[in-house]
Amino acid sequence: MIFIMKHNATEEQVSRVVSRIEKWGCQAHLSTGKEQTIIGVVGDVRRIDTEVAARIDGVDSVMRVQKSFKLASREFHPLDTVFDVNGVKIGNDHFVVMAGPCAVENHDQLMETAMIVKNAGAQILRGGAYKPRTSPYSFQGLGEEGLRILAEAREKTGMPIVTEVTEPQLVDMVASYADILQIGARNMQNYALLHAVGESQKPVLLKRGMMSTVDEMLMAADYILSHGNWRVMLCERGIRTFSTYTRNTLDISVVPLLKQLSHLPVIVDPSHATGKWDLVAPVSRASLAVGADGLIIEVHPRPEEAMSDGAQSLTPGNFQELMNSLKPIASAVGKILS
Ligand code: PEP
Ligand code: MN
Numbered sequence: 001m002i003f004i005m006k007h008n009a010t011e012e013q014v015s016r017v018v019s020r021i022e023k024w025g026c027q028a029h030l031s032t033g034k035e036q037t038i039i040g041v042v043g044d045v046r047r048i049d050t051e052v053a054a055r056i057d058g059v060d061s062v063m064r065v066q067k068s069f070k071l072a073s074r075e076f077h078p079l080d081t082v083f084d085v086n087g088v089k090i091g092n093d094h095f096v097v098m099a100g101p102c103a104v105e106n107h108d109q110l111m112e113t114a115m116i117v118k119n120a121g122a123q124i125l126r127g128g129a130y131k132p133r134t135s136p137y138s139f140q141g142l143g144e145e146g147l148r149i150l151a152e153a154r155e156k157t158g159m160p161i162v163t164e165v166t167e168p169q170l171v172d173m174v175a176s177y178a179d180i181l182q183i184g185a186r187n188m189q190n191y192a193l194l195h196a197v198g199e200s201q202k203p204v205l206l207k208r209g210m211m212s213t214v215d216e217m218l219m220a221a222d223y224i225l226s227h228g229n230w231r232v233m234l235c236e237r238g239i240r241t242f243s244t245y246t247r248n249t250l251d252i253s254v255v256p257l258l259k260q261l262s263h264l265p266v267i268v269d270p271s272h273a274t275g276k277w278d279l280v281a282p283v284s285r286a287s288l289a290v291g292a293d294g295l296i297i298e299v300h301p302r303p304e305e306a307m308s309d310g311a312q313s314l315t316p317g318n319f320q321e322l323m324n325s326l327k328p329i330a331s332a333v334g335k336i337l338s
Pocket of ligand 2 (some may be wrong): 102103272298308309
């Protein structure tokens with residue numbers, strides 16, 4: 001349920017509505033825009049009579065949100081969410097490129113990759129320190145040592161870092177190094193983890209589970225938002241279908257669909273979506289053209305030596321070419337690619 005306040009509603013009227021909502025045993029979440037304040041109500045809203053509630057001073061109207069997700073919905077927050085991560089703007093007319101290796105393998109590999117992606121125009125550095133690998137025999141990541149290396153790369157390049165966190169118990173520690181916490185596809189419905197990253201108040205990149213519906217993804221986002229953590233990005237990274245030529249199937253239509261349904265920025269991961277380096281650039285261009293707010297791309301100085309996901313990693317040259325080819329598309333669709 002959402003309460004739409006009148007344009008001239010006072011702060012006092014807003015806080016009176018919030019306390020009424022709390023008296024009804026529900027939680028209130030404020031979305032304060034330039035024009036209007038909207039109050040999202042979460043909890044057992046059956047006892048709230050919309051007609052009675054609409055008569056509270058300062059309230060313009062009260063609506064039930066029929067969708068299963070609430071806080072992530074456009075009804076609750078009609079304008080695009082825009083936020084800042086260490087000076088990098090994400091959302092609305094900004095297009096963000098995050099790039100780096102699948103995994104932090106050692107100090108020199110990460111520093112080399114960080115400089116390469118920065119010089120090619122990436123704004124955020126990616127790198128996994130905790131790797132949830134499908135096979136227990138594959139490289140599992142360097143753990144905290146990997147985070148220390150990422151933090152050093154941030155010092156050197158000025159780029160914020162995004163890295164995956166796999167367990168609730170690790171959230172505080174990973175958040176002490178990272179600028180953006182990534183929730184991996186395998187963990188999209190790990191509710192204890194969603195709760196913990198919600199509490200952390202760090203920006204979150206929430207990847208779509210490989211077998212998840214759009215509603216499930218947006219409800220997962222609501223788990224994070226309901227802790228008052230509004231800096232959430234949704235990431236399409238391909239889903240599992242009967243098609244076997246690619247690692248996953250990129251659900252390209254989900255990009256404009258998510259933009260309709262939600263105010264949150266939408267990022268595409270063409271690397272995990274395709275699993276093939278030579279499909280990454282065309283799919284990246286398509287994602288920008290169709291309205292994505294950014295990309296997260298795997299780059300390795302020598303993909304043939306990569307300890308994970310070498311087949312889908314771009315070489316430095318491939319990445320530079322891709323960045324150059326994005327520019328005319330960004331200006332055609334009115335996105336700022338700085
Ligand atoms: C990754 O980003 O390296 C990763 C493991 O992604 P996903 O969770 O989408 O498989
Ligand atoms: Mn990977």
